[in-house]
Amino acid sequence: MSSQDQEPYVAACPNCDVTRQTDDPNEVINFYRRHYRVTGHDIEIEHAEPDLDNAVTANDLKDVIRELEGQHRNGVPMGVIAAVMKERGLSVKQTLDEIHELRMGGGLYEPQDDHLAAF
Amino acid sequence: MTQWDDSKAQAVSSDITDESNALPARYFTGQDIFEMEKETVFGQYWVYAGHANCIKEAGEYFTRTIGERQLIIVRGHDGNIKAFDNVCAHRGSKMVTDTPMTDSGNARRIKCPYHLWTYDLEGDLKSTPKSFEEASLNPDLEDEEVQEFDSKENALNDVHVDSIGPLIFVNLSADPMSLDEQAGVMKDRLEALPLGEYEHASRIVSEVECNWKVFSSNYSECDHCQANHQDWIKGISLNESELEVNDYHWVLHYTHDEDVDDELRIHDEHEAQFHYFWPNFTVNMYGTADGYGTYIIDPIDTNRFQLIADYYFEDPELSEEEEAFIRTSRQLQEEDFELVERQWEGLKTGALSQAQLGPNEHTVHRFHQLAQQAYNS
Ligand code: FES
Ligand SMILES: [Fe+2]
Numbered sequence: 307m308s309s310q311d312q313e314p315y316v317a318a319c320p321n322c323d324v325t326r327q328t329d330d331p332n333e334v335i336n337f338y339r340r341h342y343r344v345t346g347h348d349i350e351i352e353h354a355e356p357d358l359d360n361a362v363t364a365n366d367l368k369d370v371i372r373e374l375e376g377q378h379r380n381g382v383p384m385g386v387i388a389a390v391m392k393e394r395g396l397s398v399k400q401t402l403d404e405i406h407e408l409r410m411g412g413g414l415y416e417p418q419d420d421h422l423a424a425f
Numbered sequence: 426m427t428q429w430d431d432s433k434a435q436a437v438s439s440d441i442t443d444e445s446n447a448l449p450a451r452y453f454t455g456q457d458i459f460e461m462e463k464e465t466v467f468g469q470y471w472v473y474a475g476h477a478n479c480i481k482e483a484g485e486y487f488t489r490t491i492g493e494r495q496l497i498i499v500r501g502h503d504g505n506i507k508a509f510d511n512v513c514a515h516r517g518s519k520m521v522t523d524t525p526m527t528d529s530g531n532a533r534r535i536k537c538p539y540h541l542w543t544y545d546l547e548g549d550l551k552s553t554p555k556s557f558e559e560a561s562l563n564p565d566l567e568d569e570e571v572q573e574f575d576s577k578e579n580a581l582n583d584v585h586v587d588s589i590g591p592l593i594f595v596n597l598s599a600d601p602m603s604l605d606e607q608a609g610v611m612k613d614r615l616e617a618l619p620l621g622e623y624e625h626a627s628r629i630v631s632e633v634e635c636n637w638k639v640f641s642s643n644y645s646e647c648d649h650c651q652a653n654h655q656d657w658i659k660g661i662s663l664n665e666s667e668l669e670v671n672d673y674h675w676v677l678h679y680t681h682d683e684d685v686d687d688e689l690r691i692h693d694e695h696e697a698q699f700h701y702f703w704p705n706f707t708v709n710m711y712g713t714a715d716g717y718g719t720y721i722i723d724p725i726d727t728n729r730f731q732l733i734a735d736y737y738f739e740d741p742e743l744s745e746e747e748e749a750f751i752r753t754s755r756q757l758q759e760e761d762f763e764l765v766e767r768q769w770e771g772l773k774t775g776a777l778s779q780a781q782l783g784p785n786e787h788t789v790h791r792f793h794q795l796a797q798q799a800y801n802s
Binding site: 410413416417419 | 632
């Protein structure tokens with residue numbers, strides 16, 4: 307497939323030979339969940355919407371979400387958060403674990419399923 | 426007794442007479458039940474709509490969806506609050522766009538964008554455009570023969586409204602029991618508190634993956650608190666708590682440890698009070714904050730609901746302590762979401778056909794009984 311018809315999001319498991327291409331960022335999260343459930347493997351985001359990251363200056367997860375909220379009404383898709391955090395060195399699993407920590411501490415909420423906002 | 430799926434639960438009427446018998450699981454998981462609930466639960470009882478302080482001036486309004494019904498809650502020129510279906514009397518267009526309580530709208534008139542029929546804040550039809558007064562395009566009709574519209578006969582559809590202090594409730598039924606009757610002592614209790622002096626300060630909306638009744642049941646008991654709300658229970662003497670059950674509401678009273686600052690709460694007693702009001706509303710009086718909160722537990726479908734958490738303080742501008750307080754409340758919600766989503770995963774499998782309730786889940790039993798009553802009505 308040429309890079310022109312590549313979907314905006316590409317995720318893959320480094321251990322297995324599976325790749326997922328999608329235009330829905332949260333499909334990356336669903337892919338991770340399914341794959342982790344059956345194999346225990348983390349997955350890597352290989353490619354995400356090109357300029358997704360440019361606008362975000364923060365490094366800290368909660369601040370990243372706060373900044374992204376400007377572009378996403380009613381919560382930032384978790385897949386977008388994972389893609390931005392990947393640029394900051396976190397795997398999908400690490401991002402989701404950190405999200406879980408923050409949520410359980412009351413710092414984040416979920417205005418719609420798998421979409422997050424910072425409190 | 427617990428019933429697994431190989432011994433199907435009987436009809437809802439005979440099943441839950443015993444305090445230990447929960448509402449059969451299929452009333453949580455059945456896809457058809459939510460449709461039925463629109464009629465028997467949300468179409469019959471008083472349902473919380475919003476807070477009067479958010480629409481203080483004449484013409485201020487917000488919308489609220491209950492089941493299929495989309496309502497406009499508006500303050501009239503006489504200062505009274507009215508509720509209408511957000512549906513035009515002409516050809517049924519939806520009129521105003523969705524307007525949350527947190528960002529209320531303001532209108533002198535309610536105008537339908539389709540053909541510009543215009544209603545006053547009493548819901549009466551006030552004007553129609555010229556094209557409804559003249560028959561110039563209709564060769565078979567003289568202008569004089571054009572029927573005149575009656576402002577009352579072509580009025581918006583009125584919905585029953587009543588309130589407890591600043592809390593506005595609506596009832597979709599044509600002939601409801603009174604709100605006083607449904608609320609019982611809760612009305613007197615809440616009205617004894619200065620709820621109207623507090624302003625809306627924050628709203629957090631969460632979508633949760635489980636049936637709304639699962640969360641409601643969880644809210645109604647604290648047998649899960651010791652194991653799951655470890656931060657919160659530190660300040661609470663669970664053993665001195667009381668779970669009070671009334672006709673359509675129940676109250677969980679939690680006694681606080683001595684060191685909670687006595688100044689810092691809206692009510693006098695040395696306790697937190699969590700009121701559950703059938704079918705889907707709670708009033709949360711925390712022992713540690715001079716303010717209060719409400720939850721609306723709005724079903725989205727069989728498998729999901731929205732928790733709308735509102736917080737009220739004397740000043741709508743949050744202080745740092747108040748923000749920290751809301752964060753703690755938010756943490757409790759998250760802990761509960763984990764529990765109810767996990768319970769939902771289990772229930773959905775269909776392995777359990779009827780749960781069994783413990784002796785301190787009599788509040789849950791009350792909730793299940795009210796559901797039963799509604800379904801059988
Ligand atoms: S439908 Fe509202 S004016 Fe025609
Ligand atoms: Fe809880």
